[in-house]
Amino acid sequence: MQAFDFVSARSVDEVVAALAAGGERARPLSGGTDLLTQLKEGRRAYETVVDLKRIPELMEIRIGTDGLWLGASVPCHLINKNADIQKMYPALHDSTGLIGGTQIQGRASLGGNLCNASPAADGIPNLIVHSVTAHIAGPNGSRTLAVEDFCVAPGRNALQSGEVLVALQFPAPGKNFGAAYLRFIPRNEMDIAVVGAGASVVLSDDGQTIQSARISLGAVAPTPLFVKAAGEALAGQPVSEETLEKAAQIAQEAAKPISDMRGTIAQRKHLSGVLTKRALRIAIDRARGTSTVDSLGRLNGNG
Amino acid sequence: MAKKVMVQTVINNDDTTFVCETRQTLLEVLRDELGMTGTKEGCGNGNCGACNVMLDGVLVNSCLVLAVEAEGRTVTTIEGVAEAEGLHPIQQAFLEHAALQCGICTPGFIISSKALLEQNPNPSEHDVRLWLAGNLCRCTGYDKIVRAVLDVASAGQAKAGA
Numbered sequence: 274m275q276a277f278d279f280v281s282a283r284s285v286d287e288v289v290a291a292l293a294a295g296g297e298r299a300r301p302l303s304g305g306t307d308l309l310t311q312l313k314e315g316r317r318a319y320e321t322v323v324d325l326k327r328i329p330e331l332m333e334i335r336i337g338t339d340g341l342w343l344g345a346s347v348p349c350h351l352i353n354k355n356a357d358i359q360k361m362y363p364a365l366h367d368s369t370g371l372i373g374g375t376q377i378q379g380r381a382s383l384g385g386n387l388c389n390a391s392p393a394a395d396g397i398p399n400l401i402v403h404s405v406t407a408h409i410a411g412p413n414g415s416r417t418l419a420v421e422d423f424c425v426a427p428g429r430n431a432l433q434s435g436e437v438l439v440a441l442q443f444p445a446p447g448k449n450f451g452a453a454y455l456r457f458i459p460r461n462e463m464d465i466a467v468v469g470a471g472a473s474v475v476l477s478d479d480g481q482t483i484q485s486a487r488i489s490l491g492a493v494a495p496t497p498l499f500v501k502a503a504g505e506a507l508a509g510q511p512v513s514e515e516t517l518e519k520a521a522q523i524a525q526e527a528a529k530p531i532s533d534m535r536g537t538i539a540q541r542k543h544l545s546g547v548l549t550k551r552a553l554r555i556a557i558d559r560a561r562g563t564s565t566v567d568s569l570g571r572l573n574g575n576g
Numbered sequence: 577m578a579k580k581v582m583v584q585t586v587i588n589n590d591d592t593t594f595v596c597e598t599r600q601t602l603l604e605v606l607r608d609e610l611g612m613t614g615t616k617e618g619c620g621n622g623n624c625g626a627c628n629v630m631l632d633g634v635l636v637n638s639c640l641v642l643a644v645e646a647e648g649r650t651v652t653t654i655e656g657v658a659e660a661e662g663l664h665p666i667q668q669a670f671l672e673h674a675a676l677q678c679g680i681c682t683p684g685f686i687i688s689s690k691a692l693l694e695q696n697p698n699p700s701e702h703d704v705r706l707w708l709a710g711n712l713c714r715c716t717g718y719d720k721i722v723r724a725v726l727d728v729a730s731a732g733q734a735k736a737g738a
Binding site for chain 2: 274275276277278279281302304305306309310312313314322324326348350373374375376377379380461462463
C-alpha cells in the first residue's frame with residue numbers, strides 16, 4: 274500500500290476541509306472493506322485518507338416520525354440486528370445480512386457500499402426501493418440527492434470534489450408497506466450477485482390491491498437500476514400472479530446486462546424477471562403480515 | 577511523506593502502545609511489530625477470515641483494518657482466548673474433534689466461533705455454517721469444525737441448565 278496521511282475526522286466540517294484540500298488525492302474511509310482492498314491492489318492511490326467513523330452523525334441510527342436517519346458509516350451488523358429496521362425497512366435488513374460474511378458486516382457500511390458504486394452492490398437496490406435520499410455535505414454547503422441518481426458509472430458516484438455522503442434518509446414506511454431484496458449467487462453465501470432485485474409495495478387496507486410499488490435491479494447495467502416503469506405498471510392493480518408477471522416482464526426488458534464470468538446476458542435477463550417476481554411476493558407477504566412464500570420468494574417450492 | 581504515528585490500544589487486556597505507518601494494517605502490526613503471530617494472513621483481502629480479531633467486541637478482518645484505526649480501541653486476538661486454567665472450551669473442542677489439519681485457518685475459526693457463541697449461545701447447525709461462511713478452510717471440509725462448535729454450544733447449554 275502506498276503511504277498516505279491519515280485524518281481521523283471528528284466533524285463533518287473537518288472531513289469537508291480535508292477532502293477539499295486533498296481534491297482527487299483524498300478519499301473518505303468508512304468500513305474500508307472496499308477501499309483498503311483497492312489501495313492494496315494499487316487500483317486506487319490516495320495521499321489522504323479521512324476516517325469518518327468517529328463523527329457521531331455518520332454513526333447514528335435514528336428512527337423518528339419522519340423516518341430513519343442512517344449515518345453513512347454505520348456498519349451492516351448494527352443495521353441488521355436492529356429490530357425496528359427489520360420491521361420498518363425489511364429490504365434494508367435483507368441487504369445488510371448478506372453483504373460479505375460476518376466479519377465484513379462488522380465493518381462494511383451502506384454509505385460505503387453506495388459510494389463505491391459497484392453495479393452489483395447488494396446495498397443499493399434496497400435503498401432505491403425504500404425511496405432513500407442521500408444527504409451530502411460539501412464546501413458549498415449541504416445538498417440532497419435521490420439515491421437512484423447517486424451512482425453515475427461503475428465505481429463512480431455523483432459526489433463532487435470535497436463532498437462527503439453524511440447520511441441516508443429513509444421516509445417513514447406508512448401502513449401496508451412491505452419490501453424485500455433478493456439476489457442470485459451460485460454459492461450459498463459470500464459471493465457477488467449475478468443479479469439482485471429489490472421490491473417495495475404499498476397495499477390497500479384489504480391487502481388485495483397494489484397502490485404503489487418500486488422495483489430496482491443490480492448487476493444488470495453500469496449502475497444499479499431503478500425500474501420505474503415496472504412499479505408504475507403495478508399501481509392500482511390487483512395482487513395476482515398475472516400482475517406480478519407483467520412487472521417482471523418490464524424489469525426483464527429494462528435489464529441491460531453484460532456477459533462475464535458470473536453470468537451471461539440471457540441468464541441475467543431471465544433472473545431479472547424471476548427475482549423481481551419473487552421479491553415482490555415477499556414484499557407483499559410482509560405488507561400483509563402473511564407467509565405464502567418461502568424466504569427465497571418461491572411458491573410451494575416452484576416458480 | 578512522514579507517516580509514522582503512535583497508537584494506544586488495549587490488546588488482550590494489556591495497554592499496548594505501538595508506532596506504525598498509516599498504511600500498515602492491524603494484521604501487519606500484530607504480526608510484524610508486536611510479534612503476535614497467532615493471527616494468520618491468508619488472502620489479505622477479506623475473503624478468508626484467517627486474520628479475524630475482535631475490535632471493540634466486533635468480529636473483523638484485521639487485514640482490512642488500518643492499525644491507526646485501533647487508536648483507543650480494544651483488540652482481542654487468538655493469544656487472548658485461552659483462559660488462566662487452560663484452553664478455552666472452543667480450543668479444546670477443536671482438538672477433541674480434530675477440527676483442524678494444517679491449522680492456518682484455525683485461529684480465525686476460533687475467534688469467529690467465540691464471537692458467535694457470545695452472541696448466540698445455542699446456535700443451530702445452519703446458524704454456525706452461516707456465521708462461519710467467511711472463514712475458509714481448505715483441509716477439513718468444515719464438518720468437524722461445525723461439530724466442534726455445536727458441541728461447545730450444547731455443553732454450555734447443559735452447564736446453564738444444571
